[in-house]
Amino acid sequence: MKNPTLVAAGVVAAVLVAIGGWQLAERVSPADPINAETVVRGQKVYVANCASCHGDRLQGQPNWKEQTAEGVLPAPPHDATGHTWHHPDQQLFKITKLGVAALAANYKTNMVGFGDRLPDQEIWDVIAYIKSTWPPDIQERQRATTKSAAEQGLGPSGAQ
Template sequence: MKNKSIFAIGGVVSAIVVIAGIVYGTGKTSDSTQVHLQPGDLQLVAMGKKIYDANCASCHGRDFKGEANWRERSDDGLLPAPPHDETGHTWHHPDEVLFELTKYGPAKMIGDGYQSAMPGFEDVLTDEEIIASLSYIKSRWPEEIRLRHDQINQSATQ
């Protein structure tokens, strides 16, 4: 059981490293749009809540808690949906990585046959809708976590 958990965590870390390398290598999304989440824009956040509720909450939860045992692969070999609150790893990624993961999905970003239950939303949501949903998520984080996330964004653009 312990080895299974270590393997699952290793897989998550490897996927994150690959994704970060893809995005950090360019510093921009694939369509050269700079991405900046706006958790203080109340109109955008309200729009984001509707989008999140309709497209994300079924897996990540209306309370952002994600699925149980999200660090361990399920019997089907896929990782459950992680939480988007301060207990998860969402806030550890800069805006651009979050945008790319949402738009294209982990499988497309990582490639090499990687499988994920998370679909890409490029044919479902506009870029503005993706930014709105991510801005809504960020607006729900405690202030300390938002500030730390801002620092992560600053480091990513240097």
């Protein structure tokens, strides 16, 4: 006869492993907009490093779709009115770490990379903060874009 306590412990362990595996499978990016600690850290980093260009409410600079007299595109909004949510997290990470020129050499912008100033985790925290401000439908659409990029082999750092 089997020990009922051991059987119960085995069942509990199996359920926990299954739940953990499901959560791991559902996590497609280190930028978790549901994790309150991550979002708070990201907001602090955003205010200190990003708000001066992208706005304290993520609103971006005026006329962000139009080139300036110098041919530079102003900083876009990161709220739901912008296009940030159209991109997978992997690409957002790479832009933030390396600058826009790393992805689009002919795109004139003042966006420089922050890889020499911010550790990777702080970049992911900022992305999580930005995502946390979007409505649920936009969060889900962007999550699907990120998941698709991951399935195509685009890793968390933006590298294939």
